[in-house]
Amino acid sequence: MSEQSPYGASSGGWSHPPPPAAPEKRRRWPWILLVAVLLLIGGCVAVVALVADEVVEESERTVRVRYEVTGTAEGVSIAYTTWRDGRMSISQVTSQRLPWTKEVTTKGFVKGGSLGITVGASGGTAVCSVTVDDGSPHTATASGAFANALCRGF
Numbered sequence: 001m002s003e004q005s006p007y008g009a010s011s012g013g014w015s016h017p018p019p020p021a022a023p024e025k026r027r028r029w030p031w032i033l034l035v036a037v038l039l040l041i042g043g044c045v046a047v048v049a050l051v052a053d054e055v056v057e058e059s060e061r062t063v064r065v066r067y068e069v070t071g072t073a074e075g076v077s078i079a080y081t082t083w084r085d086g087r088m089s090i091s092q093v094t095s096q097r098l099p100w101t102k103e104v105t106t107k108g109f110v111k112g113g114s115l116g117i118t119v120g121a122s123g124g125t126a127v128c129s130v131t132v133d134d135g136s137p138h139t140a141t142a143s144g145a146f147a148n149a150l151c152r153g154f
Contacts, residue, residue, distance in 0.1 A: 076118065
């Protein structure tokens with residue numbers, strides 16, 4: 001019987017030692033995935049913080065709301081609403097001679113108001129207008145006895 005050498009060669013000669021075991025490769029994808037997830041979470045937190053800051057800033061901004069009714073009608077009924085600090089206040093003026101104006105300041109996340117008019121029994125024409133800050137007025141016209149018009153400005 002032939003004798004085996006410690007390196008696996010049969011007797012009669014020496015062979016090379018077995019190659020060293022390859023070093024175990026570290027997997028990089030879990031680390032890359034972890035970094036990507038952390039960056040995504042950090043970006044989401046930053047966006048939420050920016051939006052929250054904008055909401056707070058906008059809710060504390062004060063605006064001026066101007067209500068106006070003009071025209072030829074007599075005995076016009078006027079109702080207007082104003083959003084103030086998240087609440088809606090409603091006011092009414094009856095049998096008003098024209099022109100009529102009212103200006104209020106308000107703040108809160110929702111700002112602005114609406115103005116509704118009803119022409120009296122004697123008829124005529126009435127034009128309502130709501131202007132928020134220096135923006136464009138929102139207008140509507142009511143013509144004839146008991147005609148209605150509604151203006152909204154936000």
